[in-house]
Amino acid sequence: MKFRLVFLFFFVLSCAPQLTTFNQKKIYTSKGFAYIYNDNDYNEKIIKRKMNNDIMQISHQNLKTGTLIKISNPMNKESVVLKNIKRIRYPDFYKVLITKPVADKLDLDKDLPLLEIIEIKKNKSFVAKKAKIFNEEKKIPSKAPVASVQISNISKNKLKKVEKKNNQIYILIGTFYSENTAKFLKQRINKDIKDLNPKKIKIQKINNKETQVISGPYTSVNLVKNDYIKLTSFGFEELDIYINE
Helix, strand or coil: CCCCCCCCCCCCCCCCCCCCCCCCCCCCCCEEEEECCCCEEEEEEEECCCCCCCCCCCCCCCCCCEEEEEEECCCCEEEEEEEEECCCCCCCCCEECHHHHHHHHHCCCCCEEEEEEEEECCCCCCHHHCHHHHHHHHHCCCCCCHHHHHHHHHHHHCCCCCCCCCCEEEEEEEEECCCHHHHHHHHHHHCCCCCCCCHHEEEEEECCCCEEEEEECCCCHHHHHHHHHHHHCCCCCEEEEEEEC
C-alpha cells in the first residue's frame, strides 16, 4: 500500500492519461479487485487494447511488459504466476486486467473478484519452475473454446469451493506508528472530503507499533469504488482493499 500526501492533502492528482511506471527497485505488491476482460469492453473502448480471452493472460498498466506477477485469491489461496503481456489502460480503481481463464483458474467470485498481487523478481529460485506454464499456454490453440481450458485446469487442480457469505470490504488508507498521526489524518479526511461519509473513516489499532486508518465497511464493489475514487482524487494512490472475514 502506497499513498501520497502533498501540501497537507490539498494537492489533487493529475488526471493525465499517460501510463506511469512503478519504481522497479522496489517489489510491487497490492490488494484489490481484478478487471475481468471481455471483448465487449474492448469494442466499447473501455479497454484500449485487445486480449485473448481463450487463454490465461494478465496486463498491469504500470508494470513493465514481461514482468512476472503472482496473483492470488485470498479466499481460497489459489495462485498463478504469469507474465505481464502488455501495458493496457483500464479503469484506475482496478489492480490488474485478467482474462476469464485466469479468473476460472483462481476460482474468483465474479461479483467480488478480490485478489493479491506481488511482483516476482527474475532471480527468485522458484520462478523457473513456475514459468513452465508459458510453454503450456503456447500449446493451446488460439481458437480453442474456453470450456476446454476450464476442463484442463480442473483436471490438474481441484479448485476449492468457498461458501459465499456477506463479506465486509474495507479500504486501507494508511498505516502509522503514531496513533496521533492516524487521528490527525482521520480529522483531515472528514474535514476536507465533504461528500465522504465520516462514519466510514475508522481508526484500527493493530498492535503497539501499528495503527491503521481504514474506510468501510462496504457490501459491494460499486460502493467501495465510489469512495476509492474520492480518496484517490484527494491525493491518495494505490490504496489496498481487503475483506474482513
